[in-house]
Amino acid sequence: MIYFLKYTKFYFIFSILIIALGSFAILKYGFNYAIDFTGGSVIEYRFKAKDVSINLIKKTLSDRKIKALSIETLDKNTFLIKTTPIDEKQEATVRKNLEGNKSIGKVQSLRFETVGPSLGKETVRKTIIASIVAIFGILIYITITFRKLNYGIAAIIATFHDFFVLIGVYALLSHFLGAEVDSLFITAVLTTMAFSVHDTIVVFDKIREYRRTSALSIEILANKALTETMVRSVNNSLTIILMLIPLVIFGTLTLKFFAAALLIGTITGTYSSPFIATPLLVGLEKLKSK
Amino acid sequence: MKFRFPKLSTIVFIALFFIAILIDLPKNSKIKPLVIDVSIFGKKIHKEFDTKLGLDLRGGSHLVFEADVSKINSSDRADALESARNIIEQRVNFFGVSEPNVQTSQSGASQRIIVDLPGLENVEEAVRLIGQTAQLTFREEASVSAEIATQSSILARLTKETGLTGEHVKKATVQFDSSGKGGPSVGLNFDKEGAKRFEEITGRNVGKPVAIVIDNQLISAPTVQQKITGGQAVITGQFSVDDAKSLAVAINSGALPVSVKLIEQRTIGPTLGKEAVEKSIIAGVIGLSTVILFMVVYYRRLGIIASIALVVYGLISFAIFRTIPVVLTLPGIAGFILSIGMAVDSNILIFERIKEEQRKGKDFDLSLKLGFGKAIDAIKDANIATLLVAFILFNPFNWDFFPQFGLIRGFALTLSIGVITSLFTGIIITRRLIETFYRSSK
Numbered sequence: 001m002i003y004f005l006k007y008t009k010f011y012f013i014f015s016i017l018i019i020a021l022g023s024f025a026i027l028k029y030g031f032n033y034a035i036d037f038t039g040g041s042v043i044e045y046r047f048k049a050k051d052v053s054i055n056l057i058k059k060t061l062s063d064r065k066i067k068a069l070s071i072e073t074l075d076k077n078t079f080l081i082k083t084t085p086i087d088e089k090q091e092a093t094v095r096k097n098l099e100g101n102k103s104i105g106k107v108q109s110l111r112f113e114t115v116g117p118s119l120g121k122e123t124v125r126k127t128i129i130a131s132i133v134a135i136f137g138i139l140i141y142i143t144i145t146f147r148k149l150n151y152g153i154a155a156i157i158a159t160f161h162d163f164f165v166l167i168g169v170y171a172l173l174s175h176f177l178g179a180e181v182d183s184l185f186i187t188a189v190l191t192t193m194a195f196s197v198h199d200t201i202v203v204f205d206k207i208r209e210y211r212r213t214s215a216l217s218i219e220i221l222a223n224k225a226l227t228e229t230m231v232r233s234v235n236n237s238l239t240i241i242l243m244l245i246p247l248v249i250f251g252t253l254t255l256k257f258f259a260a261a262l263l264i265g266t267i268t269g270t271y272s273s274p275f276i277a278t279p280l281l282v283g284l285e286k287l288k289s290k
Numbered sequence: 291m292k293f294r295f296p297k298l299s300t301i302v303f304i305a306l307f308f309i310a311i312l313i314d315l316p317k318n319s320k321i322k323p324l325v326i327d328v329s330i331f332g333k334k335i336h337k338e339f340d341t342k343l344g345l346d347l348r349g350g351s352h353l354v355f356e357a358d359v360s361k362i363n364s365s366d367r368a369d370a371l372e373s374a375r376n377i378i379e380q381r382v383n384f385f386g387v388s389e390p391n392v393q394t395s396q397s398g399a400s401q402r403i404i405v406d407l408p409g410l411e412n413v414e415e416a417v418r419l420i421g422q423t424a425q426l427t428f429r430e431e432a433s434v435s436a437e438i439a440t441q442s443s444i445l446a447r448l449t450k451e452t453g454l455t456g457e458h459v460k461k462a463t464v465q466f467d468s469s470g471k472g473g474p475s476v477g478l479n480f481d482k483e484g485a486k487r488f489e490e491i492t493g494r495n496v497g498k499p500v501a502i503v504i505d506n507q508l509i510s511a512p513t514v515q516q517k518i519t520g521g522q523a524v525i526t527g528q529f530s531v532d533d534a535k536s537l538a539v540a541i542n543s544g545a546l547p548v549s550v551k552l553i554e555q556r557t558i559g560p561t562l563g564k565e566a567v568e569k570s571i572i573a574g575v576i577g578l579s580t581v582i583l584f585m586v587v588y589y590r591r592l593g594i595i596a597s598i599a600l601v602v603y604g605l606i607s608f609a610i611f612r613t614i615p616v617v618l619t620l621p622g623i624a625g626f627i628l629s630i631g632m633a634v635d636s637n638i639l640i641f642e643r644i645k646e647e648q649r650k651g652k653d654f655d656l657s658l659k660l661g662f663g664k665a666i667d668a669i670k671d672a673n674i675a676t677l678l679v680a681f682i683l684f685n686p687f688n689w690d691f692f693p694q695f696g697l698i699r700g701f702a703l704t705l706s707i708g709v710i711t712s713l714f715t716g717i718i719i720t721r722r723l724i725e726t727f728y729r730s731s732k
Contacts, residue, residue, distance in 0.1 A: 044562065088414045088555065110562040112413070116553035119354070122397060126693040133692070134682045138675055145671060184621055187683055187698050191628075191705070194675040201672045202639070232642040235588065239638070240631035242584060243577035247627055250573040252566045254346075255620055262628060 004226045004274060005219055005282060011275035015161060022168010029175035034182030035082070037124050039117030040069065043081040043091060044110040045098070050076045052104050057081065060097050066090060072178070074253065078110070085114050127186050134190045138197060146204060150284040155200045158277035162196040163189065165268040170261055179257040188258055192265025199237075199273035203229050204281070218285045226274050237270035300722060307602060310609040313339040339612040344619035344700060347567055349560030350387070350408035353417065355550035357401045362548065370547040371401045378403055378550075380543040381419050385410060397690045403550060413557050415532060422505070423549050424540035426456030429501040430491060448501040448511060452491045455545075458484025462541040464534045465524065474534040475526040476541070485521025493517040504537070570623045577627060578604070581634060589641055595723045596637040603633045603715040610707055622700030629708025632676075636716030640665040662721060669717070673709050680706040 035042055054071050057079060061068045069082040086094075091112050098107050115123075138159065143152040166189055173179040206225035207218075214221060244266065247259035312324040317340065326337040345352050357374060359367045371394050379392040382405060391406040410416055432450040461479040480488055491500060492514045501511040502525050509527045529537070582600065585593035607626065611618065618626075644661035648654065683702035685692040 046561070087552065088417050088557075092414050108559065108561070109557075110559045111557065113556040114552075114554065119553050123693060126691060130682050130685075130692045134679050137678050137682065141675055141678060183693065183698055184701075187621070187701055190679045190683065191676070194679040197675040198672040202668050205668050205671070228646060229642075232638055235584075235638050235642075236635045238584065239581045239634040240628065242580045243574075243627050243631035246573035246576040246580075247570070247624060250569045250576075251624075252562070252569055252620070255566070255570070255624055258621065258624060262624075 001224050001227045002230075003223050004230075005223055005279055008275075008279040011279065015165070015272075015276060019161070019164045019168055022165060022171060025168060025171035025175060029171060031171060031181040032174040032178060034180040035113060035115045035120065036182045037120050037127075039085055039115050039120035041083045041086045041091070041112070041114040043083070043094075043112050044074070045079050045081065045095070046108040046110055047077045047079070047098075048105040048107075049103060052077070052079070054079075056101065056103070057098070060094060060101075064090060064094055064097065066094065080253070085116060087114065088112070123183065127183065131186060131190060135193065138193055142197060145201065150281060150288065151204055151208075154277045154281035154284060155197060155204065157280055158200055158272040159193050159196045161272050161276050162192055162265065162268045165272075166192050166261065166265050169264050173257065173260060177257075179260065184254065184258040185261055188261035188265060191262060192269055195265060196269040196272060199233055199270055200277045202233065203273050203278055207278070207281070218282050218289075222278050222282050226278060230274065233270055233273065237266050240266045300726065303719060303722060307605070310602075310605045313609040313612050314605055339609075340615070341612060342615045342617045343563070343567070344617045344622065344697075345406055345408060345556070346558050346620050346697065347563040347618065347623075348408055349558050349563045350406065351410045351413050351416065351558075352554075352556040353405040353407070353420065353552060354554035355403045355405065355421065356553045357403060357548040357550050359401050359548055367401060371403070374546050374548050374550065375403055377543045377546055378405060378420050381539055382407065382416075384419070384539045384543075385416060395688075401548075402553075409560065410557075413555070415536065417552055417555070419536040419539060421550055421552060422536065422540045423546045424456060424537070424543075425505050425545045426459065426541055427503050428452045428454040428488075428491060429503055430495055431498055448499065452487065452500075454480075454484060454487045454491060456541050457544070458487065459541055460484070462538040464531070464538050472526065473529050474531050475524050475529065476534050476538050478523045478525065478541070480521035480523070482521075485519075488521060488523060489517060489519050566620055567623075570620070570627070574623070574627050574630075578630060581631065585634065585637075589638075592641050592644075592724070595720060595727065596634060596641070598723060599637060599715050599720045600630065600633060602719055603712055604630060606715060607704075607708055607711045610711065611704070616703055616707070617700065618704070619697050619700035621697045622704045625701040625704035626708060629705055629712060632709065633712035633716055635672075636665070636669045636712060637720055639669055640717070640720065658721075658724065662717070666717060669713065673713065676709055677706055680709070 054073070057071055058068055061081070061083065066086055067084045069084065071079060071081050074080055091109070095107050095109060098104050139152075139156055142155045142159070146152045146155065170179060170181070170185065174181065179185075203225055206229055207222055210216075210221040210225060211218070241263060244259050244263045248256055248263060251259050309324070315321055315324075324339055326335060328335050355378075357371055359370060362370050375392055375394050379390070382390045382392055385407065387407050387410050389408055391404075393404050395402045395404055405420060407413075407416060428451075429448040430450050430452050431448055458480050459478050460481045463477045463479070465475050465477040467473075467475070495514045496516060497513065499511040499513045502509045509525055512526075525537075578600075582593075582597040585596050585600075587593070589596065607629070610616070611626075616622070640661055643665045644657045647657035647660045652660065680702040682692065683698050684706070685699070
């Protein structure tokens with residue numbers, strides 16, 4: 001048996017540091033919201049010519065009185081342009097004007113998406129409702145499964161821990177790598193919360209099982225349960241991580257950060273069950289018996 | 291080792307496995323994928339198993355129009371929207387895209403029409419055609435003095451509705467001037483009632499202009515030379531060929547009972563989708579191989595069995611996708627890839643339990659039995675939360691207070707199909723495999 005719980009302090013400090021860093025990032029940089037939520041347009045162009053200057057694109061847009069929010073290069077001749085909402089006619093004109101430049105030549109429109117601002121607001125509202133329902137659903141489910149209050153509380157705190165770790169780390173990705181908060185990110189957050197419960201259930205199940213048959217202290221039983229389930233937890237997450245990493249590396253723009261969010265979620269979900277939820281449970285149970 | 295007849299269920303599993311393979315075969319392979327083409331009690335059943343790709347993967351346009359129903363009585367709104375949907379569907383068919391999808395959707399007070407056009411190239415034209423209300427009317431001079439007339443524009447002068455509208459048009463066609471000089475025009479062929487009215491209108495307006503107005507815009511105002519009988523009229527204007535075509539289609543399909551405004555459009559070119567599919571397949575194959583490698587290295591023979599179960603899992607899930615059929619979107623593929631990682635989970639859980647029981651000194655058979663029994667509870671419990679979230683994300687009843695995003699639905703659907711299938715393959719098939727191969731070689 002390994003005495004995992006001896007280092008409880010370190011686990012908590014580590015988590016607090018990560019969450020503090022994430023909170024700092026959220027407050028300082030905020031998020032990079034996708035057009036799903038803000039409304040706006042996204043255009044992806046592939047040029048025949050290489051190394052077209054961003055300034056040229058910017059100028060072409062401003063000539064048409066279109067405000068470019070950002071222009072970035074995806075690879076040598078592919079550009080991602082974000083603007084305030086424009087319609088398909090404006091996009092076609094921009095394309096024609098770009099093609100009029102000798103240095104650019106043929107322009108292929110890979111993607112053009114526009115979301116009206118009112119729709120964006122509606123999506124935000126609906127996403128919030130869905131998230132609240134999902135979170136409550138998970139909480140009710142945890143309470144029902146564990147019946148005992150302390151188990152439920154510990155699992156819920158661990159779930160929120162994962163929630164905060166994920167959005168905090170994502171804020172960093174958002175700032176430094178341009179990850180966007182879109183509907184897929186919300187999906188990843190909810191999936192993470194579901195995953196988080198997954199691992200906790202396995203550990204708690206084990207602790208409950210031991211408590212029924214043994215009179216030893218909760219601390220020893222929890223250590224025993226952790227020792228028993230650790231390999232399984234790690235292996236289990238490892239397979240999910242092994243599937244997600246190639247997706248982060250090879251996935252297309254939309255998918256990359258979605259997979260990254262799921263990856264962060266899986267890691268924190270695995271971490272929180274033994275290192276946050278279990279020590280919390282032990283603490284709560286000890287408090288009760290005092 | 292004694293030879294034993296395989297159990298019946300083993301045969302069922304093997305049959306299932308081969309059916310799954312038959313369904314999964316790629317379309318251009320030597321052996322074609324399964325096609326069911328039978329008739330039972332005179333009912334013909336035809337089913338082809340094909341991978342349905344979403345717009346984000348095959349390319350195409352997703353257009354969301356908001357209908358302005360403010361001028362319509364609330365009791366008639368649903369009807370108006372439905373008829374607008376039908377008209378738009380007719381117009382969409384003009385583009386000849388395969389499997390277009392036009393549906394209505396309600397969100398709070400707003401009524402929407404969602405149009406999916408796979409593989410469409412010219413979005414601009416599609417948006418114009420679909421969104422055109424195409425309210426065609428004929429107007430004549432109001433009986434006011436000619437004094438005002440000289441001072442104001444033609445449209446202001448011609449204010450009196452004649453009662454002849456696009457509804458009276460039997461067929462509209464694009465015509466070209468035989469001399470080839472003028473641009474294209476749109477010929478109208480009136481129905482009986484329309485022909486009668488047109489005759490009356492031209493009869494009482496000889497020497498005066500009659501305006502042809504579409505969506506409150508004056509298209510032309512020819513001066514009537516003589517009474518026209520026979521129910522034929524021509525609209526000339528500064529049309530391009532595309533303009534004329536789209537006008538003819540719009541008039542033919544009828545005027546939209548409501549005006550619509552485009553509020554969302556997502557157009558993905560075919561290249562991007564193709565690249566995305568290729569990249570996802572690469573990612574999936576690499577992921578699967580490393581998972582198998584890991585399982586075999588760590589769990590040895592049990593790992594091999596788990597890997598077989600995993601491949602079976604993949605084949606069956608994919609067969610289910612093709613059977614339902616599930617429209618695969620990019621997030622849907624991500625959901626599938628994720629579910630592969632999760633599918634191994636139940637196996638790991640079971641193996642660790644078996645090992646644990648063995649450590650306690652129990653023999654293999656008993657450990658197997660106990661391990662499975664105990665693990666199943668945990669597996670069931672652990673997956674419910676995932677299914678719950680998937681349910682909310684998929685929003686099967688289309689509740690309008692939840693998001694109704696196609697992309698997320700794809701993810702939720704493949705993930706939940708994955709989770710359910712993995713319960714089956716992870717538990718039942720693994721167990722059968724262990725019983726058949728593992729024990730007999732011990």
